């Protein structure tokens with residue numbers, strides 16, 4: 001099978017391979033980020049710290065890609081040595097800052113833009129000199145190459161090198177380094193023909209021209225827009241392989257980026273979405289309308305960003321979205337086209353599925369009711385949407401936050417509920433501590449921080465005396481309180497505010513309290529985390545849609561001494577938490593979930609317990 005992603009002149013490789021593409025005397029890009037820079041990355045997930053004084057190629061490079069390259073090299077070395085990642089630290093450093101700059105300033109591929117300019121100039125000169133031979137210079141172009149894909153980044157981009165894996169490992173072992181090509185829509189182990197379109201500090205961004213040696217794991221993408229639409233990254237990979245890839249993404253984020261885990265807490269296999277297609281309950285296609293343009297409705301492009309172009313790709317159907325959402329997409333496109341004259345600029349449309357339970361009496365719990373729904377869609381952002389998760393109903397405005405894969409939500413919330421029960425049983429029962437008898441239960445209170453419309457607080461409320469949620473969106477908090485009433489729950493209260501403030505408002509004994517946190521993709525922040533471990537809840541369940549940010553937050557707790565790894569010295573410092581003013585936690589499980597099949601996104605749930613309360 002050979003996939004052609006782009007058409008374009010096939011470049012000659014002879015010219016390129018004649019010169020040494022990878023400098024012999026070169027070291028790995030091990031010092032791309034200093035410790036201080038890494039610390040500053042806390043502020044944003046992407047680590048966009050001030051780059052004013054950096055070299056332009058480094059300033060514009062994607063820091064996340066640089067880290068992934070670093071992580072890949074570290075792993076290649078450690079795998080090769082059959083040992084722990086730490087062994088990679090043996091690599092030779094650059095001799096000097098100048099040495100480092102020189103290497104990054106002269107990538108093994110020439111500056112593609114200056115080359116293009118030179119070629120244009122040559123062509124002009126040639127045309128001026130001779131009117132007879134107008135044949136342009138052959139498409140021999142050093143920006144084409146065949147590369148070997150070693151791995152995918154957490155965003156699903158291939159990291160490839162000119163040489164095969166074993167030669168790259170040899171180079172790394174010898175203290176040398178390899179230039180990396182970042183290529184979309186490829187798989188590990190494949191050989192791809194690529195075209196470089198931009199060079200950065202240590203890597204080149206490429207278009208995929210064709211797959212020369214496909215992986216056996218490659219499958220036919222189910223969507224005709226795949227490789228043009230920027231929405232999905234993994235449709236060309238079998239679903240089981242996607243799941244294993246996501247497990248490794250979590251493992252790498254924890255184990256390698258932050259040396260967080262040691263080998264004591266394995267990352268569990270990813271829990272799959274019940275359906276790898278037709279699961280998405282919300283779509284937000286958009287269209288552009290340049291100022292003053294008088295576009296014909298039939299020519300209007302409505303869809304998603306075209307991969308690698310500043311252009312909208314017209315999308316008629318989306319295979320990862322539900323059938324109701326696809327019906328809504330048709331209606332939204334028609335409606336927009338009909339009303340095109342009323343738009344002055346482009347806009348983003350909203351399509352959201354709503355699941356009205358059939359036969360459910362309004363305001364009653366759905367317990368014991370048949371699970372049949374009328375699935376329809378809404379296009380108005382203010383329209384009320386209903387979702388049913390297990391025995392609970394949730395209502396919220398179409399534009400506000402709610403998880404977008406409702407098929408997996410019973411398993412997702414059920415896992416958190418089971419984890420609360422399981423961890424509660426691992427703790428010393430309350431009355432043993434208080435009265436010396438063992439009849440009491442430990443976890444009586446639940447805090448749901450970043451609670452949205454109350455999903456986790458409500459779904460896990462059973463068995464808790466009191467649930468308190470906090471959320472910064474006024475709209476969501478009002479929905480959360482309404483949802484508690486809708487489900488006849490009198491033990492739930494949702495408060496408007498910043499999550500970092502919640503612990504001042506929790507009147508309950510921390511040693512009997514579990515906290516669920518589910519922050520946005522950028523993760524939490526030191527203010528919240530300090531208060532969290534200062535409050536000292538018995539159990540913490542951290543739900544994350546941004547795994548790198550989650551790993552960073554846990555590393556913060558580890559550096560602070562609040563998260564201890566099994567066997568580490570701080571594990572045995574009895575009572576130190578009393579002096580320090582925060583509790584110490586142990587990681588009990590790392591469970592990823594696949595809420596977004598076919599894309600590179602992964603959700604991850606980490607469970608922590610207070611070490612001094614463990615039986």
Ligand SMILES: C[S@@+](CC[C@H](N)C(=O)[O-])C[C@H]1O[C@@H](n2cnc3c(N)ncnc32)[C@H](O)[C@@H]1O
Pocket residue numbers: 401402403449450451452453454455456470471472473476497498499500518519520521545
């Ligand atoms: C990933 S969503 C999770 C919502 C909810 N747990 C769910 O699963 O439906 C994150 C939520 O955090 C809220 N949020 C963001 N920053 C916050 C802050 N500083 N304090 C409280 N809530 C915040 C957002 O409004 C959003 O509803």
